[in-house]
Amino acid sequence: MNRIHGIVVDCASPVRLGEFWQAVLGWEYRRQAEDWVSLQNPDPNGPNLSFDRVPEGKIVKNRVHLDIRPLGRSRDEERARLESLGATTLRLVDDNPQDIHYIMADPEGNEFCLLER
Numbered sequence: 664m665n666r667i668h669g670i671v672v673d674c675a676s677p678v679r680l681g682e683f684w685q686a687v688l689g690w691e692y693r694r695q696a697e698d699w700v701s702l703q704n705p706d707p708n709g710p711n712l713s714f715d716r717v718p719e720g721k722i723v724k725n726r727v728h729l730d731i732r733p734l735g736r737s738r739d740e741e742r743a744r745l746e747s748l749g750a751t752t753l754r755l756v757d758d759n760p761q762d763i764h765y766i767m768a769d770p771e772g773n774e775f776c777l778l779e780r
Contacts (some may be wrong), residue, residue: 669701669711670729673721674771677714677778683770684712686748687731721772729775730764738765738779 674680681700685692691734693703693711699712733741742752742765756776757763766779 664725666708667710669713670719671713671715671729672773673719674714674773675716675720676766677716678770680714680771680773681768683749684714687745687750689711725774728773730778733780736780738763738777741780742777743765 667741672680676725677698677700678695681692681695681702684690685702687758688702690702690712693701695701696715698716699713699753701711705709731741734742735742746752750766751772753766753774755763763779766774768774
């Protein structure tokens with residue numbers, strides 16, 4: 664049996680993405696360097712989130728993405744907050760009334776979903 668220790672996102676600027684996701688999640692920094700930033704999950708059983716500098720840029724849609732569920736705010740309030748931090752709203756998925764959500768992108772274009780709280 665294993666558990667996931669971390670989720671690592673390849674990127675051009677680990678510091679910039681670390682700042683963005685730290686503001687999104689409110690997690691503490693675990694490690695911070697120019698080429699590697701890691702955020703500590705407050706749940707000791709949950710995975711950490713890290714950003715690793717790579718030379719190549721993002722070319723196609725992510726094969727893995729994060730689903731974000733806001734706490735204490737509506738989805739639209741959280742979307743506005745995320746946009747103020749540098750996220751971009753790509754589209755609203757509303758074909759199923761039980762599962763309406765936004766597909767968004769972080770400052771480097773990595774997609775994530777913003778769900779209802």
